[in-house]
Amino acid sequence: MALSSSNSSSPSYFSSSRIVALFVLLLLTGTCSAKLSENFYSQTCPEVFKTVKSVVKSAIANEPRIGASILRLFFHDCFVDGCDGSVLLDDTSSFRGEKTAAANNNSLRGFEVIDSIKTKVESICPGVVSCADILAIASRDSVVILGGPFWNVKGGRRDSRTANFNAANSGVIPAPNSNLSNLISKFHDQGLSVKDMVALSGSHTIGKSRCSSFRDRIYNESNIDSTFAKAKQSKCPCTSGSADNNLAFLDFQTPNHFDNNYFKNLINQRGLLHSDQVLFNGGSTDSLVLTYSLNDKIFYSDFVIGMIKMGNNKPLTGSQGEIRKNCRVLN
Structure with missing residues (x-):
């Protein structure tokens, strides 16, 4: 993404560029009807x-x-x-965040990286860039750095002053044992299509999952390659216990590279999670999985569309919410 090289060289706080920047910021934040924009920070934090x-x-x-x-x-x-940015908020004696919800507790990671980004951004543009936008940009950069597609991230999201533990804990976030209809329904609730759902599931081409999330699949399901299952069983015993947090790559072939091998694995019945393999199991999404397995360019294109749609869904803008100084706590 092209970046403005610098602001005016004038040191005056009331320089023309500073006045323009503040005026743009007021225009973008002074109303609840403000929209996300690729150029949102072009003047205020280039x-x-x-x-x-x-x-x-x-x-x-x-x-x-x-x-x-x-x-x-x-x-x-x-x-x-x-x-x-509500997922970034810590619990306090008077505030309950989302980090301890079942889908998140002792599972979500990366908070320290977001903290580091926020600290650096605050040092150059204090009070301007939201934690929600930082997370959106960092997600795009993670995909690109690991070999995946680029897309322009729109800015203008503001940070929530609340969190919703009950929603995070109620199954809004798809679980690893979800069936196909459940996945379709949960993504639909977020304004995402079946194609979006399958493409976004391709994010499992990177990362790891805990034994407790895939134990039932490797021991009790029949639509799984036997060699693959036995390899996973060696690090994930059939009974729960100390091994519950043992990790396995979601894509064992190229786990640190964003590519379409995830879909190739599904065709060979080597999806690690139940919610992975249901995408290719004789159902309505089989054709999409096959297409993505054969053509990474189509996968990348549809993944980008899905990420943009998800990132632009129900943002807080204008005078809603706030711009947190610290992503973990309310101002």
Whole structure:
């Protein structure tokens, strides 16, 4: 994404560029009807994209899995009342966030990376860029750095002043044991089509899952390659216990590269989660999985469409919410 090289060289706080920037910010935030825009920060924080990318790139270089963790954070944020940064809020004595909901507790990761990004962005553009936008940009950068497609991220989301533990804990976020109709329904509730759902499921081409999430599949399901199942059983015993948190790659072939091998694995009955394999199991989504397995360009294109739709769903804009100074706590 093209970035403005710099603001005016004039040091005056009331320089013409500063006045223009503040005027644009007021226009964009002074009304609840404000819209997301690819140029939202072009005047108020032109270095935001470069800053976010540098932190994400460093984090992934240190641990490739963190890219998948950031992307997952974005999904779990967006599925609960829209992409509003609510998933980033910590619990306090008087506030209950979403981190301890069943779908998130001891599972979501990457919060420290978002904290690092926020600190750097605040140092150059204090009080301007929301945590919700930072998470959206960091998710895009994670995909690109790991070899996936690029897309322009719109800015203008604002941060929620509330969280919704009950929604996060009630099954709004698809579970690893979801069947096909359940997946279709939950994505539909977010304004996402069946095609969006299958394409976005392709994010499982990176990252890992816990033994407790795939144990039932590798021991009790028949639509699974036997060699694949036995390999996973070696690190995930059939009874729950200390091994529950043992990890396995969602895509065992190229786990740190964003590609279409996830769909190839499904065709060979090597989906790790039940919710993965149901996408190719004699149902209505088989043709999409086959298409994506044969053509990564189509997968990338549909994935980008799905990410943009999800990221633009029900955002807080204008005078709604706030711009948090610290992504973990309300101002």
